[in-house]
Amino acid sequence: TQLLEQSPQFLSIQEGENLTVYCNSSSVFSSLQWYRQEPGEGPVLLVTVVTGGEVKKLKRLTFQFGDARKDSSLHITAAQPGDTGLYLCAGAKYGGSQGNLIFGKGTKLSVKP
Amino acid sequence: NAGVTQTPKFRILKIGQSMTLQCAQDMNHNYMYWYRQDPGMGLKLIYYSVGAGITDKGEVPNGYNVSRSTTEDFPLRLELAAPSQTSVYFCASSYPDYVGVQFFGPGTRLTVL
Numbered sequence: 001t002q003l004l005e006q007s008p009q010f011l012s013i014q015e016g017e018n019l020t021v022y023c024n025s026s027s028v029f030s031s032l033q034w035y036r037q038e039p040g041e042g043p044v045l046l047v048t049v050v051t052g053g054e055v056k057k058l059k060r061l062t063f064q065f066g067d068a069r070k071d072s073s074l075h076i077t078a079a080q081p082g083d084t085g086l087y088l089c090a091g092a093k094y095g096g097s098q099g100n101l102i103f104g105k106g107t108k109l110s111v112k113p
Numbered sequence: 114n115a116g117v118t119q120t121p122k123f124r125i126l127k128i129g130q131s132m133t134l135q136c137a138q139d140m141n142h143n144y145m146y147w148y149r150q151d152p153g154m155g156l157k158l159i160y161y162s163v164g165a166g167i168t169d170k171g172e173v174p175n176g177y178n179v180s181r182s183t184t185e186d187f188p189l190r191l192e193l194a195a196p197s198q199t200s201v202y203f204c205a206s207s208y209p210d211y212v213g214v215q216f217f218g219p220g221t222r223l224t225v226l
Contacts, residue, residue: 009153031212031213033212033213033214035217040219040220041219041220042117042203042205042217042218042219042220043156043203043215043217044217045214045215045216048212048214050212088155088156090215092212092213100146100158100161100171100213101213101215103155103156104155105153105154105155106155
């Protein structure tokens with residue numbers, strides 16, 4: 001059972017465009033994280049959101065945690081080729097094994113110059 | 114700090130061979146994890162450990178074994194390699210808090226022929 005659905009699965013855009021990636025679930029999470037993974041490397045944490053409705057900004061990246069703590073979005077403004085990579089969302093479930101995360105399948109982003 | 118280190122980076126095995134994937138972390142994290150990542154499938158948890166001497170199965174443990182004799186090391190053993198175990202393997206570690214942020218190693222790309 002896939003508890004975290006990410007969309008779109010693939011995204012190819014031109015430099016300068018804006019985009020939004022979604023992470024949705026029917027489950028409630030105590031926290032949700034976004035990771036970026038580049039080819040040949042492990043995922044690297046971008047941000048953690050903990051409070052329902054929380055919005056965090058990291059330069060051109062804006063992350064939002066849904067009010068009900070079941071979904072999240074990542075918005076990139078004026079995408080650059082350096083943003084290319086696999087974006088993974090991961091949620092920590094209430095009542096789950098402590099420390100264990102549920103990962104989405106990822107969104108593969110390609111930004112062309 | 115080196116963070117999470119994994120060896121080897123690449124390995125090719127023949128069906129039925131055995132090998133151990135090494136993982137070490139120098140952040141004094143209690144929790145450690147092994148994942149496998151297949152194309153388009155996200156990260157699947159194989160085994161995890163909440164401390165030295167304590168291990169537990171994740172979502173896809175069949176064909177693998179682990180041990181945790183020290184806080185720093187968490188090796189993953191493949192006893193009888195099968196083509197279905199061809200994948201990229203990631204080790205991760207985290208603090209034992211509810212947020213669950215994980216720090217990943219660079220991965221081991223394993224091919225079983």
